[in-house]
Amino acid sequence: MECSKFEVSGLLYVSGELSDSEAREYESHLGSCEECRAETEAYRRERAAYYTPEILGERPRPEVDSEILRVCSNPKKAAAATFMPMLFLKKYAPIGVFLMLVMVAIGGYIRYHSMAADDLRAKYDAGKSTDAVAIERPKTAAIGDSAQAAAGGDEKLALSDSAASAGDSNAAFSKTRGNLDVEGVVPVKGEGK
Amino acid sequence: MVQAQEVTDDRLLFDKWLSGDPAGFSELYGRYSSRVFGFLLRMTGDRDVAEDMLQETFLAAMRNADQFDRSRSLLSWLFGIAHKRTIDYYRHAKVESDHAADTAGSVGSRLDSPEDNLANKRLRAVVHDAVQTLEPSQREVFMLRELGGVPFKEIAEIMGCPINTALGRMRLALINVRKELKKRGIDGVQ
Numbered sequence: 220m221e222c223s224k225f226e227v228s229g230l231l232y233v234s235g236e237l238s239d240s241e242a243r244e245y246e247s248h249l250g251s252c253e254e255c256r257a258e259t260e261a262y263r264r265e266r267a268a269y270y271t272p273e274i275l276g277e278r279p280r281p282e283v284d285s286e287i288l289r290v291c292s293n294p295k296k297a298a299a300a301t302f303m304p305m306l307f308l309k310k311y312a313p314i315g316v317f318l319m320l321v322m323v324a325i326g327g328y329i330r331y332h333s334m335a336a337d338d339l340r341a342k343y344d345a346g347k348s349t350d351a352v353a354i355e356r357p358k359t360a361a362i363g364d365s366a367q368a369a370a371g372g373d374e375k376l377a378l379s380d381s382a383a384s385a386g387d388s389n390a391a392f393s394k395t396r397g398n399l400d401v402e403g404v405v406p407v408k409g410e411g412k
Numbered sequence: 413m414v415q416a417q418e419v420t421d422d423r424l425l426f427d428k429w430l431s432g433d434p435a436g437f438s439e440l441y442g443r444y445s446s447r448v449f450g451f452l453l454r455m456t457g458d459r460d461v462a463e464d465m466l467q468e469t470f471l472a473a474m475r476n477a478d479q480f481d482r483s484r485s486l487l488s489w490l491f492g493i494a495h496k497r498t499i500d501y502y503r504h505a506k507v508e509s510d511h512a513a514d515t516a517g518s519v520g521s522r523l524d525s526p527e528d529n530l531a532n533k534r535l536r537a538v539v540h541d542a543v544q545t546l547e548p549s550q551r552e553v554f555m556l557r558e559l560g561g562v563p564f565k566e567i568a569e570i571m572g573c574p575i576n577t578a579l580g581r582m583r584l585a586l587i588n589v590r591k592e593l594k595k596r597g598i599d600g601v602q
């Protein structure tokens with residue numbers, strides 16, 4: 220019932236891999252074998268209708284296209300180039316974004332407090348009314364020194380808030396320390412954890 | 413013949429690109445990327461993994477440009493490289509058995525071209541589902557031959573098997589795809 224010729228000669232024939240004489244031989248077989256003739260025709264029709272690049276092909280995401288074009292277009296650059304691994308990015312980008320948000324939040328928190336201290340100092344400098352200062356005072360006390368520190372003047376207050384406890388009475392210096400903390404030291408620590 | 417013309421064009425584009433003209437690469441990429449990606453997607457069943465492999469395939473092709481045998485087709489060569497990527501993937505991840513179960517669901521089909529009308533979309537989905545039911549070695553021969561246009565002689569080399577084994581797998585693949593298409597309401601082509 221089953222002719223075995225299609226599996227070898229038939230497939231190679233459609234694929235264009237037979238020599239001229241082999242092709243001629245298979246064609247003459249087709250004339251006498253109904254089964255191979257039907258198989259060969261069915262395969263040809265299926266190839267034309269279904270097994271085409273339009274049906275079987277797929278497109279990656281556009282960002283993958285542009286990444287490949289970016290890296291590969293210049294053969295000299297490409298030898299040393301590396302791709303951004305899309306899978307890695309997709310997996311770990313959310314963690315990176317989360318860490319950045321945490322850092323921004325920590326930075327913002329510290330900046331807010333150092334600004335509050337500057338604010339308070341400015342109010343003292345300007346000799347504002349005690350009512351306004353009273354709102355700020357408990358916060359300052361909570362951070363470090365006793366409430367009396369506030370009464371002691373601007374130098375001490377600035378020190379206690381920025382935690383620069385080296386005994387320096389220079390308000391400008393403590394302010395610099397405070398800024399350093401915001402932009403450098405603290406966020407790096409936060410990232411490490 | 414159209415195929416012979418294509419081979420000559422490929423070589424010209426390849427040389428154009430090697431001489432430093434980016435247009436050579438972008439034209440080759442436009443011509444073949446969806447075929448290579450279709451192969452990688454069918455073989456891995458994972459779009460993210462296939463996208464990484466697509467990058468690796470083109471980068472490897474570029475880095476080994478001197479190994480390209482100009483008597484053969486560029487597409488066959490690309491498919492040979494892509495095949496190696498899938499082998500590494502299976503070897504390292506050992507995911508074949510896990511994937512066999514869920515590939516049909518996770519692969520989907522996406523070839524967004526303007527002329528992709530509803531009937532064509534449905535046909536694509538049906539053919540994809542049918543191909544996805546194939547046992548991996550049959551699926552690979554089928555995709556290498558039908559999407560990569562790789563001759564059976566080269567498929568046997570790529571897969572490291574006798575040519576008769578490759579032909580036998582193809583024959584089974586054709587029978588099985590036909591059966592699956594029939595199950596899904598496509599009964600032969602007139």
Ligand SMILES: [Zn+2]
Nearest residue numbers: 222224252255
């Ligand atoms: Zn026959």
